Amino acid sequence: METMKTILSRKSVRSYKDTAVSSEALQTILKAANASPVGMAKYETVHMTVIQNPELIQEIDRAGAEFFGDLSKTPLYHAPVLIVVSTKRTGVAAQDNVPCANVAMIVHNMCLAATDLGLGSCAIYGATAALSQKEELVKRLNLPEGFVPTGSVVIGETEEVFKEREVPMDRIDTNYINK
Template sequence: METMTTITSRKAIRSYTGKKPSEAAMQQILTAVQAAPVAMGGYDKLHVTIIENPAILKAIDAAGAKFFKKPDAHPLYGAPILVLISAKLGMGPALGNADYASAGILVHNMALAATDQNVGSCYIWGAVMGMNQDADLVAKLDLPAGFVPCCGVTLGETTETFAPREIPAGRLAITKL
């Protein structure tokens, strides 16, 4: 797709057939994550985990439902893949704003590439926060030492279609000085 077509066509997809994207589409999405900008070029401070294991996906889904206090919810929406972004703790006990920004940009690059490939995607923050409250579950991710999960993106085939959306010009307040 042309760049602006991709940007205006992207939308949060919360309905999946359960089928994974094609290998070719996944390659494009992974190229997009590798191409993302990272604060101070700290590529080694970020880690990408492609989660396809149904048992782990189910456990994260359940942790998210618990977090949202909605036992019947499925905050991963039945997507067959969650790509999780984790960042490395620096000096302090918590991640900084640039860590979260870099992680978010990695996710957004993947969402745009997914849209370009007609693959469904949705940013996942809530379920990741729920997962982070379960140390045993986080241990199953086998992350390198010192890495903390930040956010993720669901990926999968969807019956929804992508077309440029009408974007309200005044949606965000803009000040010009």
């Protein structure tokens, strides 16, 4: 796919087949993550955990449903892969701007790579917040000292079709300053 075609075809997928993602596709997606821009090139400030263990994914999914106050929800959408991106955070919004932006860039690059491969993906932040509050689940991620789950992406095969969509240019209020 061409870059703009991939961007215009990307969408949040919330239904997945019960099929494993190939290791080749997963490596391509992780390569896209590693190609992401990270503030001051401090790649050591981010960490990825690739989860393909259905039991652990289900436990994180349950934590997310509890977080949203609705146990019937499945915020990970039965996807076969969950990639958690963690970073060090201070808890001060202005200081966490770059680490959070780094995670968002990494998650988005993985979503674009998945789309390019014809795989479904969805950025996950609510269930990631729920995960970060469950110490017993965080321990199972074997994160480096001081790292906190900050964003995630689910990935898997889907029945959904990816096609370019029209994007209204007035979605985001935009000011132009020319002088």
